[in-house]
Amino acid sequence: MNPHDMAKRPGAHLVAEEFGVEDPWALSDGHPPRDPLYLVGRTVAEAARDVDELHGELTHAAQSAIELLEPVGRGDHASMRGWYGILRTTGPQIELLVARRGAAYEQLTRAVSTYHRLLPKADAEPASKAPRQSLRLTPEQAPGRDDDWAISGGRQLGALEAVEAGGLRFHQSAAYGYIYLSDGPGKRPNPEAWPETVRRLVADGLLDQDTSEGLYRPGQLLSLTPQGEAALRDARTATPRVSAALSRSNTAAISGVVADSAVAPATSAATEPSPSR
Numbered sequence: 001m002n003p004h005d006m007a008k009r010p011g012a013h014l015v016a017e018e019f020g021v022e023d024p025w026a027l028s029d030g031h032p033p034r035d036p037l038y039l040v041g042r043t044v045a046e047a048a049r050d051v052d053e054l055h056g057e058l059t060h061a062a063q064s065a066i067e068l069l070e071p072v073g074r075g076d077h078a079s080m081r082g083w084y085g086i087l088r089t090t091g092p093q094i095e096l097l098v099a100r101r102g103a104a105y106e107q108l109t110r111a112v113s114t115y116h117r118l119l120p121k122a123d124a125e126p127a128s129k130a131p132r133q134s135l136r137l138t139p140e141q142a143p144g145r146d147d148d149w150a151i152s153g154g155r156q157l158g159a160l161e162a163v164e165a166g167g168l169r170f171h172q173s174a175a176y177g178y179i180y181l182s183d184g185p186g187k188r189p190n191p192e193a194w195p196e197t198v199r200r201l202v203a204d205g206l207l208d209q210d211t212s213e214g215l216y217r218p219g220q221l222l223s224l225t226p227q228g229e230a231a232l233r234d235a236r237t238a239t240p241r242v243s244a245a246l247s248r249s250n251t252a253a254i255s256g257v258v259a260d261s262a263v264a265p266a267t268s269a270a271t272e273p274s275p276s277r
Helices: 010-019 024-028 036-074 086-118 155-165 195-203 226-271
Strands: 169-172 179-182 207-209 220-224
Touching: 010 024, 010 036, 010 086, 024 036, 036 086, 086 179, 155 195, 155 207, 155 220, 155 226, 179 195, 195 207, 220 226
Parallel strands: none
Antiparallel strands: 169 179, 169 220, 207 220
């Protein structure tokens, strides 16, 4: 169970979800100072700390604004005398904190992705996060690529489904330069899809990215290619087939045990010497 409340410490919560550590700084423990895992582990921990600090500042600013506006909500407009322009300063402050927290969160996700890439193959994907489905491999997906982590753990299937739902766009922040995705209503896709996963699927020919549109606004629309549609169909039909095969295998094994147990007594009776008279 994740020890961190996402509503209070979203940075530490993400690190715990990805790596199963309570303290993000533990990612650098046990590695020499010049080891890439040490350096990137500290980057992850610093980014998680920044996210949590900015989230706390944003929460505090929002709560302060709510408290200041409570008299208006009660209809007590007289108490607002001398408070003209209260939102003229509070509003921009909250917007700035939202933007800074968003940039910090994107930095954290990039650091998390880099740490995943550096992990040994045996440790990169725990058994509890085994891929939901092995999709058809393309030449670009041949073993040895260093971005296989981007499509592991069901991320490829999740991204294909997010694109199929419609409206998924690839964006770049004009102010901070980070890459992010948004769905049709302009919100973060749910379930979440990673920009690195989308890049991989575009490179593999499973997704098409409309580069005729602006990367900043409105963002570049993503769509399934025929190859991507086939991969999505294969992914959805393979799981029932695997389950059915396992079920048949288990049934056959059980039937064999029952048959053996039924034959065993008769065989014993046939081979048992008759009592002498």
